Amino acid sequence: MSNYPFHRIEQYWQQYWEESSIYSTKNDFSKPKYYILDMFPYPSGAGLHVGHPLGYIATDIIARYKRMKGFNVLHPMGFDSFGLPTERYSMTTGIHPAEATKTNIERFKEQLRIIGLGYDWDREIATSNPDYYKWTQWIFLLLYNSWYCHDTKKSRPIEELPIPTDIHYEQDINQYIDSRRLAFIANIPVNWCEELSTVLANEEVEEWRSKGYTVIRKPVRQWMLRITEYADRLLEDLALVQWPNSTKEMQINWIGKSEGAEIQFPVLGEEEYITVFTTRPDTVFGATYLVIAPELPLVDLIASPEQKDAIEEYRTITKEKNDIERTELQKTKTGVFTGAYALNPLTNTEIPIWIADYVLPDYGTGAIMAVPAHDDRDFEFATKFNLPIIQVVQPVDSTKAIPSDEAFTDYGIAINCNHTELKLNGLPTVEVKKTIIDYVEQHKIGRAKITYKLHDWLFSRQRFWGEPIPIIFYEDGTKRSLELDELPLLLPEIDSLESLRGESPLAKVEQWVNFTDKDGRKGAFETNIMPQWAGSCWYYARYLDPQNTEAFCDPTLEKYWLGENGVDLYVGGSEHAVLHLLYARFWHKVLYDYGYVTSKEPFSRLFHQGMLLGTDGKRKMSKSVGNVVNPDDVIEKYGADSFRLFEMFLGPLEVTKPWSDTGIEGSFRFLNRLWRFYVNPETEHIAENVVEREMTKKELFLLHSTIKKVSNDIETLSFNTAIAQMMIFLNEASTFETKPKSMMLDFLKVLAPFAPHFAEELWKIYGHSTSIVIENFPECNEEYLVVDEVEIIIQVNSKIKAKLMVSTSATSAEQETLAKNLPEIAALLQGTTPKKVVSVPQKLVNFIL
RNA sequence: GCCCAGGUGGCGAAAUCGGCAGACGCACAGGACUUAAAAUCCUGGGACCCUUAAAGUCGUGCGGGUUCAAGUCCCGCCCUGGGCACCA
Numbered sequence: 001m002s003n004y005p006f007h008r009i010e011q012y013w014q015q016y017w018e019e020s021s022i023y024s025t026k027n028d029f030s031k032p033k034y035y036i037l038d039m040f041p042y043p044s045g046a047g048l049h050v051g052h053p054l055g056y057i058a059t060d061i062i063a064r065y066k067r068m069k070g071f072n073v074l075h076p077m078g079f080d081s082f083g084l085p086t087e088r089y090s091m092t093t094g095i096h097p098a099e100a101t102k103t104n105i106e107r108f109k110e111q112l113r114i115i116g117l118g119y120d121w122d123r124e125i126a127t128s129n130p131d132y133y134k135w136t137q138w139i140f141l142l143l144y145n146s147w148y149c150h151d152t153k154k155s156r157p158i159e160e161l162p163i164p165t166d167i168h169y170e171q172d173i174n175q176y177i178d179s180r181r182l183a184f185i186a187n188i189p190v191n192w193c194e195e196l197s198t199v200l201a202n203e204e205v206e207e208w209r210s211k212g213y214t215v216i217r218k219p220v221r222q223w224m225l226r227i228t229e230y231a232d233r234l235l236e237d238l239a240l241v242q243w244p245n246s247t248k249e250m251q252i253n254w255i256g257k258s259e260g261a262e263i264q265f266p267v268l269g270e271e272e273y274i275t276v277f278t279t280r281p282d283t284v285f286g287a288t289y290l291v292i293a294p295e296l297p298l299v300d301l302i303a304s305p306e307q308k309d310a311i312e313e314y315r316t317i318t319k320e321k322n323d324i325e326r327t328e329l330q331k332t333k334t335g336v337f338t339g340a341y342a343l344n345p346l347t348n349t350e351i352p353i354w355i356a357d358y359v360l361p362d363y364g365t366g367a368i369m370a371v372p373a374h375d376d377r378d379f380e381f382a383t384k385f386n387l388p389i390i391q392v393v394q395p396v397d398s399t400k401a402i403p404s405d406e407a408f409t410d411y412g413i414a415i416n417c418n419h420t421e422l423k424l425n426g427l428p429t430v431e432v433k434k435t436i437i438d439y440v441e442q443h444k445i446g447r448a449k450i451t452y453k454l455h456d457w458l459f460s461r462q463r464f465w466g467e468p469i470p471i472i473f474y475e476d477g478t479k480r481s482l483e484l485d486e487l488p489l490l491l492p493e494i495d496s497l498e499s500l501r502g503e504s505p506l507a508k509v510e511q512w513v514n515f516t517d518k519d520g521r522k523g524a525f526e527t528n529i530m531p532q533w534a535g536s537c538w539y540y541a542r543y544l545d546p547q548n549t550e551a552f553c554d555p556t557l558e559k560y561w562l563g564e565n566g567v568d569l570y571v572g573g574s575e576h577a578v579l580h581l582l583y584a585r586f587w588h589k590v591l592y593d594y595g596y597v598t599s600k601e602p603f604s605r606l607f608h609q610g611m612l613l614g615t616d617g618k619r620k621m622s623k624s625v626g627n628v629v630n631p632d633d634v635i636e637k638y639g640a641d642s643f644r645l646f647e648m649f650l651g652p653l654e655v656t657k658p659w660s661d662t663g664i665e666g667s668f669r670f671l672n673r674l675w676r677f678y679v680n681p682e683t684e685h686i687a688e689n690v691v692e693r694e695m696t697k698k699e700l701f702l703l704h705s706t707i708k709k710v711s712n713d714i715e716t717l718s719f720n721t722a723i724a725q726m727m728i729f730l731n732e733a734s735t736f737e738t739k740p741k742s743m744m745l746d747f748l749k750v751l752a753p754f755a756p757h758f759a760e761e762l763w764k765i766y767g768h769s770t771s772i773v774i775e776n777f778p779e780c781n782e783e784y785l786v787v788d789e790v791e792i793i794i795q796v797n798s799k800i801k802a803k804l805m806v807s808t809s810a811t812s813a814e815q816e817t818l819a820k821n822l823p824e825i826a827a828l829l830q831g832t833t834p835k836k837v838v839s840v841p842q843k844l845v846n847f848i849l
Numbered sequence: 850g851c852c853c854a855g856g857u858g859g860c861g862a863a864a865u866c867g868g869c870a871g872a873c874g875c876a877c878a879g880g881a882c883u884u885a886a887a888a889u890c891c892u893g894g895g896a897c898c899c900u901u902a903a904a905g906u907c908g909u910g911c912g913g914g915u916u917c918a919a920g921u922c923c924c925g926c927c928c929u930g931g932g933c934a935c936c937a
Contacts, residue, residue: 002888003888244853244854245853245854246852246853246854246931246932247853249852249853250852250853250932250933253851253852253932253933254933256936258936258937260937276937277936277937278937279936279937280937291937333935356935357935358935358937359935359936359937360935360936360937362936363936363937364936364937365937367937368937369937370937371937375937376850376935377935377937378937380935451936451937452936453936574931574932575931575932577932578932578933611931617860617861646874649861649862649873649874650861650862651861651862652862654854655854655855656930656931657861657862658860658861660860660861660875662860662875662876663860663861663874663875663876664875665874665875666873666874666875667874669874670874672888672889673889676889720861720862720863720873720874721862721863721872721873723873723874724862724863724872724873724874725872725873726873727873727874728872728873731873791869792868792869793868793869795868795869795917795918797917798917798918800869803869835917836917837917838868838917838918840868843868844868844869844918846868846917846918847917848917
């Protein structure tokens, strides 16, 4: 028996859809909207493997379903087309990145096309397109020209920034303004490779080191974005979104809000103070030494002459460690004494000041008070260097011994906290904390303080293939941002990237960098570019209005398509759980502050599809492992509809699962069986046993329970069970002698979102001249699901002994009587009276003997 | 080390509220059709015991507990995957 002609069918309908523009989304405000979005891909040269379309097929099914349910559906696709891999490819091949990008996008689009995904390609965007990055630059300038107002808790135009009265000179004013902008310049250490004279990404460091190059941490002038101003809002507004809990938690941890206090420790013999941050101000009585990050300039001020050499040596070693090594090598603590002492302001005792790389310069104040008795790291350090350990907290349960070989880090009861004014001993940790914060605030030696792990976003890259930063620096040292009518600031036309190797490729294109302004002043453009995250931070808004040359997006369209909810469903990998999703939320909130967007959050519901493993079920599908399965080959062999069904049938969308080359046979068989169920394969006409008649009760039950199950499962993205139900439908309906046409048509609509080409073809064979895409999805009628009899189980001592059909109206007493009278049960109950009988209506009867 | 997710047949998996564990599919076995094979259709299947069947016993990572009843709830552990990692 031959297979159904999927090649012919799929080709025909893909062409039909394109020619009829059936997936083109209209701005029809009379309908409720549904905005469903995929994380757009980076168009790499490798093309797609079968793991990539997993999420796209899922959103395609939902988009088709929602459209059939009467929604105006927006389901667009585009490309995140700036990025390092293309730049590297261009360096080695000499092919211009724009050229390579164009080729890759075409290949991607073709691969997506043959899967039968109903994207509205009229709305396609690419982040490397000047019409697009004009607006990425515009949003950057919005940030640059904004400050964060703590009174109104939002960003405001920089012109509205109040200048402190004690600042008079223009230069100082400008400096002050720059210090408050949301986009600002700072010197930040990066992984610097001298031989390559370039900055390396963290993951590149290992690669070049192993080739014998040296990589050090070196401060470089960088653009930063002040995302930390939004830390609290980013944290609080997570309550507004329907996201996987794990993702929310990762963001919470990333933001890392911790409440504590800053306390000042005066340095003996100097006019200096060391300010430390601690989450446990209650343990200050146990602080027996201080530790400062070796990088801090403060170290030079306080170090005693005889310790200077040792300190310098230690600093050199620290500098050569990158972040990874600094953490990996921490099996044993290292550090050097500075020779200086500080005064513990509560105990009035002298304590030594050390430097150690376990204290990080960019977290808190870069200095800590070490409390070895109650902190694991301090304990380890104190043990190694023989520093005193003083217990100041004991467990609430005083019978528990205080271990001597480790720190007690839990909350408890204060001990050994002897102070002339404060009575602390015996108080619980929470109260001690409060008392000490009050005390240090009163004496102006400290304050309550909230610290975040989140730091400002390093926003510049010393590369070529990205958005230029639209800022001009004049020869006199002033600068200005470009005006909207000067955007986009285009990348220069270049022949070859090869010659631009090194720090900031753009700096080498002199005719581009040097610039004479309208007023004749000479200046130079910023030569750093934006990171790949920039373009993906706001692309969901551009799809609403991709051709707009006046604004990033029309406000009326924004109100309709984004509105209160933002994107209704966002589907993509969990590898973007923190960075992309946090950065995009940040930009959205800035746009919100200016009223450019209506919702506080960009993505109201988020779903992560799982990874696809190779057929061995162990390793991730990837080119380097060599276990890649190409969708083109699968589609060639089985057709796009079988491919779509199988991808969704593999298992729950969110879990990691292996691909199976044989499993797809099952989906293919299902469609072939359906084909023969609907048509006579010889004539390709409606099957002879399909008749015009009313559905029987049994048929109505089967059809409507299928409609219900599939609808519910699509809403929760449980496609595997939806497909299982459709298979059950076919298995049962195949046993019917004749099949009512109305049932056949309704089931076809249920199938259509999953296997659209297949459904279209049968819809046509069944006499329709319009597309099934625009039909209404069948509604489940609960009346047909009402049954009057149900099978219950009869147990004796909780073991199943019999089954029984009872009326759905049977009471527990009635079904108990019926059960007792069953011959096999009566036999077991003979001569005894059950101690207890559990009878749950429509479930079971259990006799306990 | 910390956080998150998960552990169910040979395999992918299913199982609203605690109520028949293993739906649906793959692979496998037997049968029908065929000269034969493929395709298709029908049948079977957790394990143990047993010639077979019935009956019985065991069975959702491991050990306890709650309950008439536990994959599902509680306590303790083991393992796998993902993420973060000296954050004071």
